[in-house]
Amino acid sequence: xxxxxxxxxxxxxxxxxxxxxxxxxxxxxxxxxxxxxxxxxxxxxxxxxxxxxxxxxxxxxxxxxxxxxxxxxxxxxxxxxxxxxxxxxxxxxxxxxxxxxxxxxxxxxxxxxxxxxxxxxxxxxxxxxxxxxxxxxxxxxxxxxxxxxxxxxxxxxxxxxxxxxxxxxxxxxxxxxxxxxxxxxxxxxxxxxxxxxx
Amino acid sequence: xxxxxxxxxxxxxxxxxxxxxxxxxxxxxxxxxxxxxxxxxxxxxxxxxxxxxxxxxxxxxxxxxxxxxxxxxxxxxxxxxxxxxxxxxxxxxxxxxxxxxxxxxxxxxxxxxxxxxxxxxxxxxxxxxxxxxxxxxxxxxxxxxxxxxxxxxxxxxxxxxxxxxxxxxxxxxxxxxxxxxxxxxxxxxxxxxxxxxxxxxxxxxxxxxxxxxxxxxxxxxxxxxxxxxxxxxxxxxxxxxxxxxxxxxxxxxxxxxxxxxxxxxxxxxxxxxxxxxxxxxxxxxxxxxxxxxxxxxxxxxxxxxxxxxxxxxxxxxxxxxxxxxxxxxxxxxxxxxxxxxxxxxxxxxxxxxxxxxxxxxxxxxxxxxxxxxxxxxxxxxxxxxx
Numbered sequence: 248x249x250x251x252x253x254x255x256x257x258x259x260x261x262x263x264x265x266x267x268x269x270x271x272x273x274x275x276x277x278x279x280x281x282x283x284x285x286x287x288x289x290x291x292x293x294x295x296x297x298x299x300x301x302x303x304x305x306x307x308x309x310x311x312x313x314x315x316x317x318x319x320x321x322x323x324x325x326x327x328x329x330x331x332x333x334x335x336x337x338x339x340x341x342x343x344x345x346x347x348x349x350x351x352x353x354x355x356x357x358x359x360x361x362x363x364x365x366x367x368x369x370x371x372x373x374x375x376x377x378x379x380x381x382x383x384x385x386x387x388x389x390x391x392x393x394x395x396x397x398x399x400x401x402x403x404x405x406x407x408x409x410x411x412x413x414x415x416x417x418x419x420x421x422x423x424x425x426x427x428x429x430x431x432x433x434x435x436x437x438x439x440x441x442x443x444x445x
Numbered sequence: 446x447x448x449x450x451x452x453x454x455x456x457x458x459x460x461x462x463x464x465x466x467x468x469x470x471x472x473x474x475x476x477x478x479x480x481x482x483x484x485x486x487x488x489x490x491x492x493x494x495x496x497x498x499x500x501x502x503x504x505x506x507x508x509x510x511x512x513x514x515x516x517x518x519x520x521x522x523x524x525x526x527x528x529x530x531x532x533x534x535x536x537x538x539x540x541x542x543x544x545x546x547x548x549x550x551x552x553x554x555x556x557x558x559x560x561x562x563x564x565x566x567x568x569x570x571x572x573x574x575x576x577x578x579x580x581x582x583x584x585x586x587x588x589x590x591x592x593x594x595x596x597x598x599x600x601x602x603x604x605x606x607x608x609x610x611x612x613x614x615x616x617x618x619x620x621x622x623x624x625x626x627x628x629x630x631x632x633x634x635x636x637x638x639x640x641x642x643x644x645x646x647x648x649x650x651x652x653x654x655x656x657x658x659x660x661x662x663x664x665x666x667x668x669x670x671x672x673x674x675x676x677x678x679x680x681x682x683x684x685x686x687x688x689x690x691x692x693x694x695x696x697x698x699x700x701x702x703x704x705x706x707x708x709x710x711x712x713x714x715x716x717x718x719x720x721x722x723x724x725x726x727x728x729x730x731x732x733x734x735x736x737x738x739x740x741x742x743x744x745x746x747x748x749x750x751x752x753x754x755x756x757x758x759x760x761x762x763x764x765x766x767x768x769x770x771x772x773x774x775x776x777x778x779x780x781x782x783x784x785x786x787x788x789x790x791x792x793x794x795x796x797x798x799x800x801x802x803x804x805x806x807x808x809x810x811x812x813x814x815x816x817x818x819x820x821x822x823x824x825x826x827x828x829x830x831x
Contacts, residue, residue: 396634
């Protein structure tokens with residue numbers, strides 16, 4: 248245990264995701280030795296992230312203004328909407344530079360153990376968005392785990408009643424650049440059942 | 446297959462140990478509390494990623510140490526593979542195969558296959574149904590490692606569904622509607638995973654049953670008039686095909702079983718909401734052990750219970766042996782518990798095994814057929830004793 252403020256800082260840092268006690272200690276001593284200007288910049292950034300960042304009215308992504316950069320961009324196809332769990336998933340899909348449509352961020356996945364049901368997610372907003380705008384395709388890009396799959400199944404049930412709407416789910420299967428022999432059975436089973444004619 | 450080498454660091458009572466084994470019988474002899482069982486426990490851990498003595502990993506790490514390491518070299522049909530497991534408290538365990546890291550520890554399952562018989566196995570006969578379900582599921586994973594994934598997916602969905610049943614049931618009692626629509630979703634997922642698990646268990650019991658009858662007759666011999674049998678008793682038995690889970694019957698179709706599970710869940714929904722738990726599915730099933738006409742639990746004598754537990758393990762061993770690479774047989778401290786004829790019978794089976802690892806407090810307890818290689822375990826050291 249260190250004295251006073253240093254230990255407080257280590258404790259606070261240790262509460263962050265992915266930071267263990269050793270890392271927290273390293274960061275704390277790094278900060279202790281840093282230039283005051285660097286600290287001020289960090290302080291400033293922390294302040295701004297809480298005060299300056301809002302969530303986009305349309306898609307729920309993090310944004311600086313009432314609507315986010317992607318929802319404002321007229322070049323993007325408003326008829327295609329990709330549904331993801333978290334803002335970081337938007338970034339992941341943006342990195343492909345392949346998807347030219349828009350997004351809808353749910354803010355999580357169905358997770359009864361943590362008390363998260365449909366009302367805690369931005370599902371109602373998604374439904375009214377589809378009802379009000381001319382959307383032809385919804386791509387479900389929730390995580391391929393228990394909770395993400397349940398969320399996708401739930402959304403499929405809700406969305407199949409919309410006339411003229413195509414609902415698709417991201418394919419799951421083998422990673423690129425990998426070896427077939429190292430794929431686990433579940434992934435291989437999914438890849439087999441999702442195979443397509445060429 | 447056989448274990449050629451076992452190295453442990455900070456595992457249980459061992460600061461360090463390095464043993465080289467040979468095929469055939471290997472006997473670890475030492476006084477109580479010297480750590481014999483800990484060594485075979487390490488081998489069991491490399492095979493199943495779990496201990497036969499406790500449910501959690503924390504006791505595997507030597508008191509005061511940060512992490513335990515278990516390294517085993519396994520020879521299967523002339524090919525040697527090494528498995529290295531690092532057990533760290535409070536963090537995910539890590540695994541390496543032939544020095545190369547694998548994405549998940551689960552990927553080492555299937556490299557080493559063991560059948561372990563220990564005094565704790567008496568709970569298979571006398572304990573809760575959960576003990577027998579675990580016996581079946583562990584055997585399933587040994588048979589086909591992919592069931593490790595099915596099992597953990599099922600358990601995860603089950604936990605989620607139970608949480609939802611609890612909150613929806615409370616909401617319903619308070620007068621609101623609750624999340625019935627999402628319950629349908631979880632029903633569907635539970636049925637998919639549960640269908641696979643249940644179908645595999647039914648097939649397993651159908652395949653295992655004849656081996657159990659034979660093994661019990663062999664172990665108990667002429668001094669018993671009662672014969673043993675096993676049957677799978679499902680919580681959705683009424684919805685299942687009668688030929689499922691019966692020797693010589695139909696192979697269970699996971700999709701048909703999943704549909705049966707869905708129907709059973711629909712039928713018991715209001716009751717499930719009331720109680721806040723999932724009332725049907727593989728987690729409520731039971732492997733029935735029958736002796737003569739009566740259930741073994743409660744009716745079997747101490748000796749009969751022992752024979753039954755031993756018969757279940759030997760049946761598992763015979764089943765796996767008939768289906769591919771011969772598993773390593775591990776007999777932890779069991780000879781002292783058995784009478785002369787059971788000892789002899791067990792020795793007959795064990796003597797035919799490719800490798801059998803035995804622990805005993807007194808060397809004389811081990812039948813002479815199983816002389817093999819001897820190790821003396823004392824004062825934190827293992828010495829080869831001929």
